[in-house]
Amino acid sequence: MKFILFAACFLVIRISFAQAQKESAEEKYRTEISKISGNSAIKAAFAEIDRLNPQTIGELITLTEIPAPPFMESVRGIKYKQMLEDVGGVKVWIDSIGNVLALRKGKVGNRLVAIDGHLDTVFPEGTDVTVKQRGDTLFAPGIGDNTRGLMVLLTVLRAKEKSQIQTNDDILFVATMGEEGNGDLRGVKYLFENNEVKIDSWISIDSDGTGGISKQGTGSIRYKVTVLGPGGHSWGDFGLVNPHHALGKMINYFSDNAAQFSVVAKTKTSFNVGKIGGGTSVNSIPFESWMEVNMRSEDDESLKKMDSIFNASMQKGLEEYNSNRKTSPALTVKIDQIGFRPSGVTSTETSLVQRSTASIQSFGIKPTLFIMSGNANWPISKGIPAVTLGWGGKSDKAHSLDEWWLDDKGTDAIKLALLTLISEAGFIK
Ligand SMILES: [Zn+2]
Structure with a gap:
C-alpha cells in the first residue's frame, strides 16, 4: 500500500489550551507533581541542572559543530554515546540502525519509559x-533542532544520576536516527519494529521553547514520481514523447483537484510539489522527469482521500498525454513512496499527557497545545502514549542557515522534562 508522510519536526498549529483543551491537568496529577517537586532528591536534581548549565551550553556547541546531515548522523552518534557513557550507571549501546541508547534500570522494571532527541539535521x-x-545568542544550523533536544536528555540523565533518583520503571534515553525528511523516522520505526526493547511510554524533546505540549501527530505521505521516455534531440527527434510535458499535465490535474479537496477536508490537509528535476540540456528531449510530492493531514481519512486524488491525477495526466502522442513508445511512470507518517492522538486522559501538563504548570507556565509531525507519530499510531515537549530557551529559524538559540530560562525545560519523565516512570525517591 502506498502511504504517506513526512515530517519536519515542526509545529503546524498552536492552540491555546484554554480554547481547545482542558486548561489544566487533573487535580490528582497536579498533586502528584507538586509532591514530587518538593522531594529533596528532585530539588537536588534541579540544583544540579542549574550547576551544569555552563557545561550543557558548552557541549551544545560541541555537538552542533559535529555535522549530522541526513543519513550521515553516525559521527555525532558516536560522540553522543561517549557522553552518555561518561555519566555512568547506564547501559549504553548503538543498535543496528544507528540509534544510540542508554538504559537505566528501575527498581521493578515492568515498564519502559523512553525519552528521545534526534541526531540528524536537515542540512546537507x-x-x-x-x-x-x-x-547572548548562538547561531548555527541545527543548534535548536535538535541538538538542544539531545542536550536536554543528557542533562536530565546527569542530574538524575547525581541526585540518585530512583524509579520503578526502566528508563531509556534514545538519540534517534533519521527523524528529518527522507530519513522518514527510520530510527523510531526500527525501535518499535524490532524486539530489542519494548517501550510503554514515549517522550520526544523536539520543539522550541518551554511549555508546549504535543500529543497529536499530523500524518503525511511523500512520493517520488519519475516519468520515463526514450529521450532524444529536440530538433532531430522532434515528436518523441517528452517526460517534462507529461509531468506538467500530471501536476496540473493534481494541483487543481487537491486544491478543491483541501478546502472541504475535515481537518487541515495540505499538498506540495517540493522538488522537480530531470533533463540534460535545453536542446534535448529528456529521458526522465521527476518530482517529489508531500501531503499532510491531521486525520487519516483526509490523508487517504488526498492520496487517492494524487494517484488518480498521475494516472489521468499520463494517460491523456500518451493518448495524444504521435510516436511510439509511450511514456511510463514510476511512483515510489519515500515517506509515511501516520497521524494520531494520545488521549488527554493518559497519565503521560496529564503529567506533562502538570509538570509545565508546576513552573507557573500555561501549557500550549500544538500539533506536529515527528518521532512521536510512530508510537502514537501504535497506541502507545507519546508526547513532544520543548527544548527550552528561545529559538527560531529551524531548518534554515540562520537558526539560533538563546538561553532564556533554558533550564526550566530540562527540569520539566525530568519531572515528566520521573513521574511517568514511577518516582520512588
Ligand atoms: Zn526536530
Whole structure:
C-alpha cells in the first residue's frame, strides 16, 4: 500500500489550551507533581541542572559543530554515546540502525519509559555548522533542532544520576536516527519494529521553547514520481514523447483537484510539489522527469482521500498525454513512496499527557497545545502514549542557515522534562 508522510519536526498549529483543551491537568496529577517537586532528591536534581548549565551550553556547541546531515548522523552518534557513557550507571549501546541508547534500570522494571532527541539535521554535507555568538545568542544550523533536544536528555540523565533518583520503571534515553525528511523516522520505526526493547511510554524533546505540549501527530505521505521516455534531440527527434510535458499535465490535474479537496477536508490537509528535476540540456528531449510530492493531514481519512486524488491525477495526466502522442513508445511512470507518517492522538486522559501538563504548570507556565509531525507519530499510531515537549530557551529559524538559540530560562525545560519523565516512570525517591 502506498502511504504517506513526512515530517519536519515542526509545529503546524498552536492552540491555546484554554480554547481547545482542558486548561489544566487533573487535580490528582497536579498533586502528584507538586509532591514530587518538593522531594529533596528532585530539588537536588534541579540544583544540579542549574550547576551544569555552563557545561550543557558548552557541549551544545560541541555537538552542533559535529555535522549530522541526513543519513550521515553516525559521527555525532558516536560522540553522543561517549557522553552518555561518561555519566555512568547506564547501559549504553548503538543498535543496528544507528540509534544510540542508554538504559537505566528501575527498581521493578515492568515498564519502559523512553525519552528521545534526534541526531540528524536537515542540512546537507558541507554546510558550515560553526557556532557563532552574537550577544547572548548562538547561531548555527541545527543548534535548536535538535541538538538542544539531545542536550536536554543528557542533562536530565546527569542530574538524575547525581541526585540518585530512583524509579520503578526502566528508563531509556534514545538519540534517534533519521527523524528529518527522507530519513522518514527510520530510527523510531526500527525501535518499535524490532524486539530489542519494548517501550510503554514515549517522550520526544523536539520543539522550541518551554511549555508546549504535543500529543497529536499530523500524518503525511511523500512520493517520488519519475516519468520515463526514450529521450532524444529536440530538433532531430522532434515528436518523441517528452517526460517534462507529461509531468506538467500530471501536476496540473493534481494541483487543481487537491486544491478543491483541501478546502472541504475535515481537518487541515495540505499538498506540495517540493522538488522537480530531470533533463540534460535545453536542446534535448529528456529521458526522465521527476518530482517529489508531500501531503499532510491531521486525520487519516483526509490523508487517504488526498492520496487517492494524487494517484488518480498521475494516472489521468499520463494517460491523456500518451493518448495524444504521435510516436511510439509511450511514456511510463514510476511512483515510489519515500515517506509515511501516520497521524494520531494520545488521549488527554493518559497519565503521560496529564503529567506533562502538570509538570509545565508546576513552573507557573500555561501549557500550549500544538500539533506536529515527528518521532512521536510512530508510537502514537501504535497506541502507545507519546508526547513532544520543548527544548527550552528561545529559538527560531529551524531548518534554515540562520537558526539560533538563546538561553532564556533554558533550564526550566530540562527540569520539566525530568519531572515528566520521573513521574511517568514511577518516582520512588
Ligand atoms: Zn526536530
